Amino acid sequence: MDAYPPELVTHEAPLLIVSGLGSPERHSPPSTYPQLEQNGSLIACAVAPVTTPAGELLLDYFLKTDCSGIWAARPAERQKPQTPAWRIRAVGRDYTLPPRKARPPADEHFTTPLEGPPTRIQALHSPISPLSPSSPLYPDGVLTPLWLRKHQTLLPAAFCAAYELYTDTNDGPLQNQHDNALIAAINHQKRFFAPPGSSPAAISSDDIRSPAFRSRFVVALLSEKSILSSPRIDERLSYIKRSTGLVPGITFFFLPAHSSPVEVHQFVATLLTTLHPHAIDYYRELSKHTRRKRNRGSVPPPTVPSSRALSLHAWSLRYELKLGVFAEFRQELDVAARSYEAAYEKLFAEVFETTTSWSERWTEARLLADTLTLRIVRCHLWNEQYTAAKRRWGSHVVQMAAVLDRKGLGTETYGFSAWMARWNRCLAELLQAANLAVLAPLVPPARGSLLDVDGAREAQALYVGGEKGSAAVSGGGGGGGGVGERMAAADYLHHPGFYYLAAAEHLGERAQRGKRVSVGAKESSYDTYLCLPPAEEVVWEGEGPRIALLGLARREFEARGQRRMACGVVYSVAKLRMAAAARSGVGWGEALKDLRAAAGVYRREGWWEVLEEVLWSVVECGRMSGDGGSVVVAGLELLCGEVFRERRGWRYDLGRCLEGIEAVKVRPTMVVRGGDVVSFLTATYTFSTPKIHVGDLITSQLSITSTAHPSSTPITFTELKLTFEGPLKPIHLHHSSSCVPPPPTTTSRVTKLDLKNKLTEQHTTPDAPSFLAADTDLTLAPGETKVFELAAVLREAGDAKAVCATFVFVSDGFELDFMLMLEADEEEGGGGVHILPSAAARRRQVTANGGSGAWWIEAPLGAAGGGTTELRRKPLRAVEPGRVEILPRPPKMDVTARSAVVGDVYVNEIVRIEFGACNGEDEEAVVGVEVKILGWPGEEPPKITWLSPDSSAEAEQLATTAHYPLGRLPPGASAKRTFTFPSPSIPADCAIEITAHYHLVSDPETPISKPVVAEMPVINPFRTSFDFSPRVHPDPWPDYFSLPDDLAPEQPLGITQRWALTVTIAAQGEGTLLLTEWALPVHAVAGGIVATVVADAAAAGGQPKALNSGAPATLTFLLDVQKMSLEDRRAASADVALSLSWRRTDTSPEWPEVTNTTLLPVPRLPVPGSEPRVLAAVVSAPAPVSPSADVPGVLHLQYVLENPTNYFLTFSVVMEASEGFAFSGPKQTVVQVLPVARVALGYRLFVYRADAAAMGERRGGEKGVWVRPALRVVDRYFNKTLRVSPGSEGVGLDKNGVMVWVPTGEVEEGGKVVEEL
Amino acid sequence: MSSTRIACIAIIGKNNSPLHLSPFPATSNTLKYHFLTHATLDVFQARLPLKSNGDSDFGLLYSVDEGLAAYGWLTNTGVKIIVVVDVGGGGAGTPAMKDGELKPVFRALQTAYIQLVCNPFYENDEAKPITSKRFIEEVKRIGENWTPGFAL
Incomplete structure (x- = not known):
């Protein structure tokens, strides 16, 4: 917007003149205005300006609020602004108000030969009116920026005169003297301004003799000393007020001494807020005045008659424009927009049609049209009519293009491009000045803030528009507005970056067009509106301005996260820098930097075509700037044939890519x-x-x-x-x-x-x-x-x-x-x-x-x-x-381990393992062996006994996990060692791990190990079952009537009972075991008995028994139990163990035979107390009771009734008949047994025939049949039935009673006999 | 006064690499459209987190220098389709496009792309531009024939 006169584009705000405050160098620069010095009203004042620190501070705060926050204070949602916006100018004590009327013209100005004698002056007008001959607008200009300048900088809505109360001394007369001077000065100044509340007619009158301006006059009084050090202050203040007629708080403001900055700020804010309603009134009055003039409907009479004059339409255009400006002063921008629109239409309808395109007025009209449009756009932005703003901006382009095509020099000129560039830039600057919240860059919320979630929901807006009612405010021209109109993409208002970018593009176009200008061309044949004449345009270098514009655009894009867009801009900048550098020879480096930055983005996302372009530029830049490294690297990349096209005529040779470049000074190393x-x-x-x-x-x-x-x-x-x-x-x-x-x-x-x-x-x-x-x-x-x-x-x-x-x-x-x-x-x-x-x-x-x-x-x-x-x-x-x-290096040592036995290891065995190592390495190795037994029951693993290899040396005992040194093994050699250890005494699932640790002689640092692991379940060798039953003792019972003479005190005197422990034993494992010895040592007895194992004839000197899992063997031990005392009738028990000596039959011949001894636990053997009992025994010899001869198949069965008690017992005995056998013997009898005596009853049994169902097989494969002779023995006195217990081999017991085994061979024979008979 | 037409169609891969780009007419400056479409990826990136409704249409991405407007579409496999529309000088007299008028274009392009990807011999690794003649012809047909209000 810099190209336009600043007055035309400034955003209007009420003007406040602050007079007599601060040193002169801080005052606003004086504005020029025609006839200001000669004809203006000088407000002179003799009092020195206030230059104390307090005064400077006050001025600071006044200037700080100058124009600031116009947009920030924009009424949101049509509400009153919070703090009024003011334009504030600081001036010195003397101030000149602009003249109302121009001086009457000197005669010679208007004496033209054609018009003859000077004419009479009809009326005087403002010095800037087109009617005043001295005006720049005379005779047919529409509006000069001077008019705007008058209201923006010269003619205030309020005039604030600052004074300081004299407090240097407390001398009353001196103070009074100063106060009076002050009062005189204030009263003098006050005369220039109409008093508050005076009739508006004063201003509407065109009479030059009404000197009062409607501006509000206020006084700001400062004091250096506070009321404490200068007690008369109150009194003096009221005196001044009284004498000047000022109203405190309305036209009189007092700033006490030592005010803090906050208080000063508040003072300024209060002053401005108080004055603001008046300022609004002031500009409203001016509007009214203008409207009246417009409504008059006639051209005012000129000061001197002229043939050329402004038409009525142009006059009303002036008035509309002024109305708009005054509305803008009041911040009523919607009203302003309407007035501006009206002015704009009149401008195009009237001025452009009637003005010749090469005249100055044409340029002025264009300026006016542009600035009017900018003001309209600004109004729309203010009112949040974004689409309307964008459309208004765009329609002006169309309007201008149409006018230029019709009446001007067309749109194909460099001037038009320059204008387009400027026009885009103006919009961007306008948007930047407005700093619209909807387009503002999103500030990422602070990490962890509560707004994080909400912040993420809002995307960066790149454009706005499409709001309701926007269509109604459509610009003139072809696209008529209407509700429900379609939105074109261009109707959206984008953020400034896009417009800076477009401006840069138009500048590029301008530069291109400028190059085509013929040097000797006449200026008038080119559109030079706000741009260079053709002679200068030819040599104009557009790169600088374009780079500046692109820089602005880039900043906008980057602020909004448009990295790629910014990257494209950076590339454009680099290209421009290159173009500039090609002429000037400097700047290649900057271009290279930009190019490299841009290349990174395209490389990352695979935009090869673009990257290729960038890289060629890098090559060019590098060659020119002497950056050999960049040339080489870019050349290296461009070699890649799969994504880059091959450039014709380019020598693809990496080694020589720096050849012929003088600029490369240093040999690059990359x-x-x-x-x-x-x-x-x-x-x-x-x-x-x-x-x-x-x-x-x-x-x-x-x-x-x-x-x-x-x-x-x-x-x-x-x-x-x-x-x-x-x-x-x-x-x-x-x-x-x-x-x-x-x-x-x-x-x-x-x-x-x-x-x-x-x-x-x-x-x-x-x-x-x-x-x-x-x-x-x-x-x-x-x-x-x-x-x-x-x-x-x-x-x-x-x-x-x-x-x-x-x-x-x-x-x-x-x-x-x-x-x-x-x-x-x-x-x-x-x-x-x-x-x-x-x-x-x-x-x-x-x-x-x-x-x-x-x-x-x-x-x-x-x-x-x-x-x-x-x-x-x-x-x-x-x-x-x-x-x-x-x-790690694999072990090449071959390690073997062989157990002496096949199959399982038994408990209490000596395990022998042969360990072999064969050195498969290429060199000599030093070997050690470690044995580990895993899963050993109990705490302490067994000691390992290493047998010496030559059996001469003694065996070496080592704890497990200790290394047994095997010594050096030459390559290919092998060594064997045997070690033994006792197996555990209880079954366990063990594993044995034998590891050969070795290292090569050449490389002692590298330990190598080779393990071998084997499962080693340890099981019990035998499966046993026990049977404990009574037997008939063959010896006679002790004599009741005699006592031995040599009765030793320890000798047992009780009755000896015989018991048989039958052990059925089989091998548990797979192999066959040879049972060489067995014994039944008695550990302990209880119940006052003596137990002795009667040596079994079959066992003692017997052959070793071969045991395997299929063939169990029977071991029978006879146990004689004698009570120590005859009287002792307690139950007793004996604890015995089974000691078995055995050896394996399956060991290899080279292993020595080892006999192991296993001690098997036997359940406790119970011996009941002394009670009468019946034992059934099979006797082989003919019983003494049987007189008959041998009959084949006859079984002799003897029942022994024992009475160990001291009573005389009578038993009734009944032998029940059975279908299975016949018997001889007492069928029913009564037996009387003396105390401590026994009686035997003999029976002969003849079994009829083999009952198939009863046929069975007894251990040892013997065939036979069990018969059940049922003998009932009842104690007659106690009427108690005695159970019959088996008393010998061949008699069994089950739940139904006693059974007797009859071998079948005899029965069959006997059966035959029976049949034959 | 020129009419609204498609100036460029670009298919951008999931990883933002260009898969296909054809300007209309074919002789125009390809590089310009490369820069243009590359810059639109910013908008996809910025708006993507807010797209939760599964809508593919990204609408107007932005318009540049009065004449060109870029519209975007995102398939659910992350492939982006960008159509640059030349609105013909941006004059006020040009009939503006209706909202969603480009949807059929995007749908047709997506269909063409799906057909391409469904070909088991197509190597869908986004490492090189699409070379399928059929696809390129289809894009060309869409790009050259489309006018506002025209059914494809």
């Missing part, structure tokens, strides 16, 4: 990361296997591919460095021209270079870490793929990863280190570069495991190939082919 630039090189690194052991040879392939433009020169790297993470050494490949192979005969673009055996270990300095190096061919033609096959011996375990391939390129002009990351995630464009098509294609070729690695193999070409081979990609399974897991 390090470029692959993730930061578009790379024409791709490198992949693949290990042949994902897992490998230390000491092995790892082969790997580095494949590098160039996607450079086909026309580019093959690139030759000096060096290629590979770095790894983990225990792999870096690999350096050097280019050597001697390694360049002859040109290939095939057309294949893939070359494989085998460097497996060429890598040698090198050091740069003796202390530096070593690396592997090889010489090879590092030339890469466009589109070529080179595969380097590398191999390295691994020394350390750990995870290794190929990290980076650095391509070193050294040429005469520069040195470049190009680092290409080999990791997959780096490659996928996580950094500054969008993914390239080739990378995306690589990513697609994934194996089932998700890896994308490939291994190049040489495969025969097939029949057509004639025996030659070609390279083929073989997919690798590894997910990360660039990573290898290096496992």
Whole structure:
């Protein structure tokens, strides 16, 4: 808006003149106005201005509120503004008010030859009226900015005179003298202004003799000293007020001494607020006055008659405009907008049609039209009519273009472009000045604030519009307004950045058009409205202003988060800088900086076409500015053929890209990361296997591919460095021209270079870490793929990863280190570069495991190939082919462990294990053995006994987990050792782990171990069941009537009872055990008995018994139990154990036979108390009761009735008949048993035949049948039935009573006999 | 007074890389539209968090220099379709577009894109521009034939 006279575009606000405050240098610059000095009303005053600190402070606060907050104070929702806006000017003590009327013109001005003698002066007008001959508007101008200046800076709505109360001394007369001077001065000044409340007629009169201005006159009085030090202040103040007729709080304001800044601010605010209603009235009066003049409907008489004069329409245009301005003073912007619209229409309808386009008036009219439109737009913005504002702004363009096309020089001129640029810029500036809340950049809410959620809901508004009623305020021209009108995209009011941008574009257009101007052209043939004449336009350089505009636009875009938009602007700026630099030779550096910033954005998002453009600019800038590094890097990027187009005529040769540039002074050395630039090189690194052991040879392939433009020169790297993470050494490949192979005969673009055996270990300095190096061919033609096959011996375990391939390129002009990351995630464009098509294609070729690695193999070409081979990609399974897991060196020691027994280990056994180690390493090893038993029951694991190998030395006992040194083992040698340990005494699930720890003699630092683990369940060797039953003691009972003579006190005297413990025993495990000895030691007895085991004839000297799980054996132990005392009838018990000596039958012959002894627990054996009992026993010998001869199949059964008591007992005995057998013996009898005596009853049983159902098989495979002889023995005295207990072998007991076993062989025989009979 | 027409159609990938861009007429300055459409991505980015209703239509993104207005559309796979409309000099006499008048254009473009993506041989990795002839023809047809109120 700077191009327009400031008065025309200023936002109006009521004017307050502050007089006599502050030093003169702080006063507002004086305004010029015609005839001001000669004809104006000078308000002179002799009192010195107030320059005390308090006065300066007051002036500060007055100036601070100058015009500030016009937009901030904009009435929201049509409410009263909070603080009134004022325009405040500070002036000195003397002030000149502008003249009302011009001086009468001197005669010579109007004496024209045609008009003859001077005419009479008809009326005097304002010095700026088109009617006054001295006016710049004379005779037919519409409006001069001077009129606006008059109201904006000269003619105040209020005049504030500041004075200071004299308080230097407390001398009364002196004070009075000063006060009187003050009063005189105030009264003098007051005369110039109409008193408050005077009739409005005073101002409406055009009479020059009414000197009073309607401006409100107020006095601000300051005091240096407070009322404490100057007690008469109150009195003096009232005196002054009285003498001047000022009203406190309305026209008289007193600022007490020592007021704080807040109080001063409040004082100013109060003063302004008090004056504001008057100011509104003041401008309303002026409006009324103007409206009256407009409504008169006639042109006022000129001062002197003239042939050219302003038409009536033009006069009413003047009045409308003035009405609008006064309304704007009152901040009634809707009213102002209507007046301005009316003025605008009249301007186009009248002035533009009647004015010639080359005249000054035409330019004035255009100025007026532009500024009017700006004011209208401002009014719409004020009223939040954004679409209306935008449309009004746009329609003016259409209007102007139409007028220019019709009457002016058209719209194809540079002048029109310049105007368009300015017009856009004006809108942007207007918007910036308005600082509309709806378009303001969003300030991100503070982190963690409660507004966070709400703040996120609101997007940055880039444009506003579409509000209700906007259509009604449509600009003139073709697009008639109407409700429900469609919204064009351009109708939305965008934020200033867009308009700055458009302005810059129009300026560019202007520059282009300006270049076409012919130098010698006449000025009048070009539209020079507010711009340079053609002669200067030709040489006008538009870059500077355009860069400035773009800078403004960029700031707006960036503030609103439009990074990409700003980036585009930055690129435009850079292009302009380049254009400027091309002429001036300076500024390439700034352009380069901008370009590099812009390139980053496009690179990241893959806008290759744009990036290409930017990079070419970088190359140009770099060449011109001497920044060789930028040229090289941009050249490197532009080589990438897959996204950039090939530029014709450009020599794609990286090595020579700096040739011929004189500006490059220093030989650039650069390090470029692959993730930061578009790379024409791709490198992949693949290990042949994902897992490998230390000491092995790892082969790997580095494949590098160039996607450079086909026309580019093959690139030759000096060096290629590979770095790894983990225990792999870096690999350096050097280019050597001697390694360049002859040109290939095939057309294949893939070359494989085998460097497996060429890598040698090198050091740069003796202390530096070593690396592997090889010489090879590092030339890469466009589109070529080179595969380097590398191999390295691994020394350390750990995870290794190929990290980076650095391509070193050294040429005469520069040195470049190009680092290409080999990791997959780096490659996928996580950094500054969008993914390239080739990378995306690589990513697609994934194996089932998700890896994308490939291994190049040489495969025969097939029949057509004639025996030659070609390279083929073989997919690798590894997910990360660039990573290898290096496992520790595998043990090559063969370790064996052999147990002496097959199958399970039994408890209480000596376990023998033979351990063997065979050194499979290539060198001698020092070996130690460690044995661990896992799952051992109990705390302490057993001691391991190592048998000496040559059986001469003594066995060595070691705790488990201790190392047993095996000594040195030469390669290929083996060693065997045997160790034993006792197995636990209770069953357990154990495992044995034998580990051979060793290290090679050459490498004692690396411990190697080889374990061997075996399960070792420990089980009980036997399965046993016990049967404890009474027997008939063969010996006679002690004599009741006699006592032995040598009665020892310890000798037992009780009755001896015989019991049999029958143990059924079988082997638990699979093998057969040989039972060599068995015994039943008695541990303890209870109940006053003596228990002795009667040696069993069969057992004692018996053969060893073979036991296996299928064939159980029976062991019978007879136990004689004797009470110590005959009288003792308590129940008793005996605790015995079963001691078994056994050995395995399945041990290998080379192992010595070992007899183990197992002590098996036996349940406690109960011995009931002394009660009468009946025992049934089978006797083999004919019973003495049986006189008959032997009958085959007859069984002799003897019942023994024992009476160990001291009573005489009578039993009735009944033998029940049975279908199964016949018997002989007493069928029913009464038996009398004496105390401590026994009676035997004999029966002979004859079993009829084998009952199939009863047939059974007894242990040992013997066939037979159980019969149940039922003998009922009842104590006659107690009437109690005695149970019959089995008393011998062959008699059993179950729930139904006693059973007797009859072997069947005899029965069958007997049966036959019966049948024969 | 020129009529409203489509000046450029751009398909932008999920990661903001251009998949396709055709200016109309085809001879006009492609680079200008590249800059223009690239800058519209700012608006997508700014408005995306507020789009919760699943509406694809981003409407007017902004208009530049009186003549061109960019309209946006976002598919639910994150692909952005941008149509730049030349409103013909921006004069007040140009018939303004109705709200949502471009929806059929966007729908037709999205259908064309879906057809393209449904082709199992199409490599949908957004790393290089679309080369499908059929798709380009379809975009061309839409771009050249459309006028306000015209059904595609």
